[in-house]
Amino acid sequence: MKIAIIGTGYVGIVSGTCFSEFGHEVVCIDKDAAKVAALCQGQIPIYEPGLADMVAKNMTGGRLHFTTELSEAVPEADAVFIAVGTPSSRRGDGYADLSYLYQAAKDLAPHLTGYTVVVDKSTVPVGTARQVARVISETNPTADFDMASNPEFLREGAAINDFMRPDRVVIGVENEKAATVLREIYNALYLIETPIVITGIETAELIKYAANAFLAVKISFINEMANICEAVGADAIALAKGIGLDGRIGKKFLHPGPGYGGSCFPKDTVALLRTVQEHGVSARIVEAAVEVNAAQKARMVKKIRDALGGSETGLTIGVLGLTFKPETDDMRESPALTILPALIEKGAKVVAHDPQGMREAAKLLPDSVIYVENPYEVCLGADAIILMTEWNQYRALDFKRVLATMNKPVFVDLRNVYEPNKMRAIGFEYHGNGRGHEKR
Structure with a gap:
């Protein structure tokens, strides 16, 4: 399948690389031109064991690409994963800063052509995915898309193994059509009998917070x-x-x-x-x-x-x-x-x-x-x-x-x-x- 990843931070670059390792065609998108140029040269901006070699392998195999242009990836994508940062608010009040997420939604909306599943990969408060869907619909009223939540559970230092052999995959969707697309994306994990939890969007968002809070x-x-x-x-x-x-x-x-x-x-x-x-x-x-x-x-x-x-x-x-x-x-x-x-x-x-x-x-x-x-x-x-x-x-x-x-x-x-x-x-x-x- 064709996948677009918006954001080349820790979650974005690991997810995109691992999806390409599954055999999908992946394009990772970032506004930072210098960062994208470095990635195209195989220079990884984070330290994560095994990541640089896997990036190089899949770039050579033609399955992994990096760009600054949404127009080069979003129109043809079966799924668009938003993996931008959601840091604590600069106000210091503990709220997540969702400005990067909403901006990404607004930027990608005009490029949606044909049915697409837009997936929130970032860690966000409950209800955020529906707000992202609202932003997309307001920006592009004709967009044919479904919203989904697919939280990440990556441990720094062990992220490759966590993605390739996870304890579980959590998918939050509203209909079977979107679920089918995400099942296909994660088919490699179905083959090794990884538990796949398919639930509603709000539940998927809360699972991430509940897991981290428990730990x-x-x-x-x-x-x-x-x-x-x-x-x-x-x-x-x-x-x-x-x-x-x-x-x-x-x-x-x-x-x-x-x-x-x-x-x-x-x-x-x-x-x-x-x-x-x-x-x-x-x-x-x-x-x-x-x-x-x-x-x-x-x-x-x-x-x-x-x-x-x-x-x-x-x-x-x-x-x-x-x-x-x-x-x-x-x-x-x-x-x-x-x-x-x-x-x-x-x-x-x-x-x-x-x-x-x-x-x-x-x-x-x-x-x-x-x-x-x-x-x-x-x-x-x-x-x-x-x-x-x-x-x-x-x-x-x-x-x-x-x-x-x-x-x-x-x-x-x-x-x-x-x-x-x-x-x-x-x-x-x-x-x-x-x-x-x-x-x-």
Whole structure:
């Protein structure tokens, strides 16, 4: 089938590339001429394992194209996927900014010729797809189209696998005609018996928010349990294993840490809260998860400060990892953006390393942060090392070498990557997260 993707951000470029891998003819469209020119040369604007190779393969195969012109793709498309950004409003009120989405709808409408399914791929509040349909109809009253919602469930760092072998595909439609088109687009997944959930448009929109909110609640829950573990002398790692083995709970997202971040959980939980408030209902569990997450990041500052003896003033802190999770260059809502400025404000010198995120981090963190190209450089003269993001390359460091170059042997492991007894045996003053049994 012929598919047009509007927007070449994270969702757009991954979706378009994977659809072309399914065998469809895909054209990705973006207003940014420089970005499109770079993509045509095989230069990918994001870091995502495996994506560059798959883009190159499908461009060579003639199935994947990039352009700035809607007229080159929309008129012939069987389906047009809108995958533009829906960031939090600049007003800071938590509402999703839908201006890019509505502009895309207005721009594509004149180019619709023949029956087309217009698919909202962006994460949007309930009711948005119907507003997009209204904009299209007002702009082009003769347009023959159906509106659909097809939310994405892509994890940064694992997006290719998530798209090619997903847990499920959610399709929100109003009639069988539109459903048939989308079934054909996802036929490759039918063949491997991927569950396909076909429902109404509003339900599909809400599924995305509900899924992210539930996972955010799970993260905040285990972080609260970790804090309790520290207070009573229990071990959060063993606790997580003990409850995660219950099939009704599951082990995923039960890893104590400095709080969730990224492009989805912070934005989507707050947007969901605004939606329920508008409709006169409540989501108190989600509200609590958001509050716990903010408090967790602040609590990590105190944890680091306590590990340093009560004050970070005049001390050098080495930081391993800056992105909100491994295998991405995404710094959006990363715990580092809350924790490190608080330490710098009190007089700490911060030296940091991240395999992929330093360029983005430099745009968002205070100018005083020093970035180095090797994790061992972080340790030179450091009064403490903080493990902020659990990149695999940090799991096999030569810790005797690390210890030998540090000023003080303080190691704060916010992700519980390392075994406390082994770290102490090497000579570190090791501080885990939620490991209250260490006090004994």
